[in-house]
Amino acid sequence: MPGLFSKIQEFLRSPQGKKYTDQAKRYAQDPKNRQKAQDALNKFRGKGGGQGGGHH
Numbered sequence: 001m002p003g004l005f006s007k008i009q010e011f012l013r014s015p016q017g018k019k020y021t022d023q024a025k026r027y028a029q030d031p032k033n034r035q036k037a038q039d040a041l042n043k044f045r046g047k048g049g050g051q052g053g054g055h056h
Contacts, residue, residue, distance in 0.1 A: 011017040027033050 012021060028037065
């Protein structure tokens with residue numbers, strides 16, 4: 001799907017894309033936000049963080 005990735009790259013180079021990129025960088029500098037993002041990524045990857053104690 002090279003067309004999709006080309007469109008994404010094109011957007012990220014646009015003024016609006018740069019605005020969102022800068023906003024994301026500022027958001028990621030906050031340690032609390034960084035931990036939230038890491039938790040969400042781990043959950044997405046199926047590594048739920050070990051909460052709950054096991055299988056039911």
